[in-house]
Amino acid sequence: MADKNEILAGLAEIVAEETGLETAEVQLDKSFTDDLDIDSLSMMTIVTLAEEKFDVRIPDEKVKDLTTVGDAVDYIAGAQG
Amino acid sequence: MTTVVVTGLGTTNPLGGDVDSTWEAALAGRSGVRTLDNDWAETYGMAVNFAGQLVVPTSEVLSRPETKRMDPSAQMAIVATREAWADAGSPEVDPERLGAVVSSGIGGVWTLLSAWDTMKEKGAGRVLPMTVPMLMPNSPAAYVSLELTARAGAHAPVSACASGAEAIAMGYEMIQQGRADVVVCGGTEAAIHPLPISSFAAMAALSKRNDDPAGASRPYDTERDGFVLGEGAGIVVLESAEHAAARGARVYAHLVGLGRTADGHHIAAPEPEGKGQTRAMAQALEMAGLTVTDVSHVNAHATSTPVGDMIEARAIRGLLGAHAENVLLSATKSMTGHLLGGAGALESVFTIKALETRTAPPTINVTSPDPELEVDLVRDSPRALPSDGDVAAINNSFGFGGHNVALVFTNA
Numbered sequence: 001m002a003d004k005n006e007i008l009a010g011l012a013e014i015v016a017e018e019t020g021l022e023t024a025e026v027q028l029d030k031s032f033t034d035d036l037d038i039d040s041l042s043m044m045t046i047v048t049l050a051e052e053k054f055d056v057r058i059p060d061e062k063v064k065d066l067t068t069v070g071d072a073v074d075y076i077a078g079a080q081g
Numbered sequence: 082m083t084t085v086v087v088t089g090l091g092t093t094n095p096l097g098g099d100v101d102s103t104w105e106a107a108l109a110g111r112s113g114v115r116t117l118d119n120d121w122a123e124t125y126g127m128a129v130n131f132a133g134q135l136v137v138p139t140s141e142v143l144s145r146p147e148t149k150r151m152d153p154s155a156q157m158a159i160v161a162t163r164e165a166w167a168d169a170g171s172p173e174v175d176p177e178r179l180g181a182v183v184s185s186g187i188g189g190v191w192t193l194l195s196a197w198d199t200m201k202e203k204g205a206g207r208v209l210p211m212t213v214p215m216l217m218p219n220s221p222a223a224y225v226s227l228e229l230t231a232r233a234g235a236h237a238p239v240s241a242c243a244s245g246a247e248a249i250a251m252g253y254e255m256i257q258q259g260r261a262d263v264v265v266c267g268g269t270e271a272a273i274h275p276l277p278i279s280s281f282a283a284m285a286a287l288s289k290r291n292d293d294p295a296g297a298s299r300p301y302d303t304e305r306d307g308f309v310l311g312e313g314a315g316i317v318v319l320e321s322a323e324h325a326a327a328r329g330a331r332v333y334a335h336l337v338g339l340g341r342t343a344d345g346h347h348i349a350a351p352e353p354e355g356k357g358q359t360r361a362m363a364q365a366l367e368m369a370g371l372t373v374t375d376v377s378h379v380n381a382h383a384t385s386t387p388v389g390d391m392i393e394a395r396a397i398r399g400l401l402g403a404h405a406e407n408v409l410l411s412a413t414k415s416m417t418g419h420l421l422g423g424a425g426a427l428e429s430v431f432t433i434k435a436l437e438t439r440t441a442p443p444t445i446n447v448t449s450p451d452p453e454l455e456v457d458l459v460r461d462s463p464r465a466l467p468s469d470g471d472v473a474a475i476n477n478s479f480g481f482g483g484h485n486v487a488l489v490f491t492n493a
Binding site: 017018019020041044045048049051052057 | 210
């Protein structure tokens with residue numbers, strides 16, 4: 001169990017590692033595709049790594065709804081219950 | 082016929098992270114072979130605990146995301162490509178007239194085996210989506226195409242240890258067929274992993290000289306006991322002479338002949354009389370319009386195996402006849418180890434540098450030459466090629482499966 005700030009920090013690390021962006025650029029209101037320029041393959045990689053890091057399951061059909069970093073943080077927080 | 086010239090060179094390998102440091106190390110007769118930087122031999126009970134490992138790890142020159150999205154074989158190809166492209170003067174080329182031909186003998190073996198480890202440990206859900214794009218053997222060619230926006234075609238001809246030379250041959254053909262003006266071509270290999278090492282060791286193909294890694298690769302020496310696995314990439318920029326002249330490019334050498342044959346004999350052993358090897362060299366010279374007396378230098382495939390070295394040496398001697406006494410033979414795998422799919426490309430870089438500087442690099446570790454060797458082997462120190470007139474050099478590459486590739490280069 002992690003609070004949303006911890007989830008954001010952990011997700012930012014994964015995104016930074018995958019894309020080369022600074023972790024500070026990974027903010028709740030940023031769109032993965034439009035702001036962070038993350039393609040679908042990178043997004044699937046980030047999801048796979050996030051599932052492991054936060055011990056959650058993010059179904060493939062759910063990934064398309066995760067438009068912003070905030071969406072992903074909320075989903076992970078909810079999935080952790 | 083279009084004249085095809087070499088205008089750029091790049092490499093990363095066990096002797097150096099670029100062409101200049103590699104050539105300097107080669108002329109100094111240094112070995113790039115050392116004990117493995119890990120405990121695999123102990124952990125897995127491996128019979129061989131050394132290899133020709135990169136001196137400049139790709140992680141020191143590539144970004145973190147680049148190292149995560151590319152198999153090590155593609156990473157090495159990209160490092161060498163960036164050097165070669167800059168060396169060629171980063172030419173302005175219509176993307177549809179720029180080609181990429183980059184081969185690997187084994188492909189993304191690190192990616193494949195690491196993904197399998199992950200799956201066994203953590204289950205199928207943890208297998209990363211980049212696994213396939215990273216493990217596919219055309220990945221280095223594809224990444225080079227992406228890097229340079231090369232759209233004339235991207236290819237990865239695979240023929241085990243002849244792959245790198247075969248890629249250069251295909252690059253030549255792309256220009257000759259009018260498909261491209263410039264082709265970035267070569268080979269790469271990143272197979273220093275416990276499984277390939279153990280697999281080659283299981284064939285008794287590798288040297289087991291664990292107590293003397295630097296002395297283990299000793300082509301033509303009576304005490305040779307197998308090849309030494311190496312890693313790295315070599316890239317050459319080929320260009321039509323017309324295109325190179327129009328932009329005032331510096332020309333290192335000309336690629337003038339290709340020979341490619343197959344033994345049709347055995348899946349791993351070369352045909353004992355080297356007939357296919359001889360035909361490949363003869364074909365390349367014929368295509369170049371040269372005769373054996375034009376040849377001054379041969380960069381041999383010579384991997385330091387008990388059987389293979391002398392089959393090639395006899396084929397060379399058979400083809401060149403008495404002129405073999407005037408030909409300087411170099412076996413640079415004595416210093417780099419065997420880069421498999423990268424070998425033919427790195428050795429093309431050596432052959433081109435030899436023509437440019439009119440200097441044949443040495444073969445190290447030959448303390449007692451095989452008594453049957455009837456070609457003038459350059460030992461320990463570099464030797465001068467003829468200083469005047471045109472000189473031609475052959476680079477041989479042969480692969481498991483009976484693939485024989487000979488490339489003939491001439492001075493600029």
